[in-house]
Amino acid sequence: MENTTIDNVEVINIPKIIDAERRGNLCVIENDILPYSVERVYYLFDVPSDANRGGHSHIACHELLVALSGSFDVVIKDGTNEKTITLNKPDKGLLIVDGIWRELENFSSGAVCLVLASEVYKEEDYIREYSQFVESKQ
Ligand code: TYD
Numbered sequence: 001m002e003n004t005t006i007d008n009v010e011v012i013n014i015p016k017i018i019d020a021e022r023r024g025n026l027c028v029i030e031n032d033i034l035p036y037s038v039e040r041v042y043y044l045f046d047v048p049s050d051a052n053r054g055g056h057s058h059i060a061c062h063e064l065l066v067a068l069s070g071s072f073d074v075v076i077k078d079g080t081n082e083k084t085i086t087l088n089k090p091d092k093g094l095l096i097v098d099g100i101w102r103e104l105e106n107f108s109s110g111a112v113c114l115v116l117a118s119e120v121y122k123e124e125d126y127i128r129e130y131s132q133f134v135e136s137k138q
Contacts, residue, residue, distance in 0.1 A: 004099035005078040009085075014066065016091045027091050029064070029116065034095070036062050036118035043068070043114045047107040054102040056128045057136075062118040064093045065104075070111030077101040079137035087113075101133050 012033065017026040031037050044053055054074075065074060071088035078100055085094055088108075093116075096102055104113065119125065127133045 004097050006076050006081050006083050006100065008097045009076050009083075009100055010095050011085065012064070012093050012095050014091045014093050025091070029066075029093070034062075034064060034116070034118075038116045038118070039120050040117040041115070042117070043112055044104070044107075045112045047072070047104075047111060047113075049107055049109070051105075051107065053104040053107075053113075055130075056126045057101045057133050058098045058119075059125050059127065060098050060119065061122075061125050062098055063096050064116040065096065066090060066093045066114040066116075068112040068114045070108040072107040072111050072113060073105050075103040075105065077103075077133075079134045099137070101127075101130065 014027045014029055015033065017028070019025065047053060065087060067087035068090050071086060074085045074087060074094055074096075076083055076085065076096065087094055127136060
């Protein structure tokens, strides 16, 4: 994980089925569009617009983030470079590999962030101190 950079983070298209009879859209995520099997699903909602989420990296856990509703910004850092990606479409997912620092901010009203993770929850897998993260990348 120590070699990952923000260039390894990508926005992927989630297959969308547009209903022929105008009944709305349906997106489907199966393991074949991800480089891992999903072990855990969680979601963030009712996030105040001035709140920050994330603020950590994972030692060995990949995550796909999807703005199911509304929008928010994801700041990703690899200890050298950083980039901000706005998620605002339910058919786009941000695939964050392990070893990447992420901060989620600017949540719009009603925003829902779905996360599909490659591992079950383990607090030992988190790096929550930015200085420790930077050290881990050297
Ligand atoms: P936290 O990592 O701070 O959330 P975020 O990174 O999205 O801002 O997690 C908040 C709390 O929820 C913390 O006590 C850990 C707990 N938690 C679980 O128990 N299981 C999980 O799958 C996740 C993501 C968090």
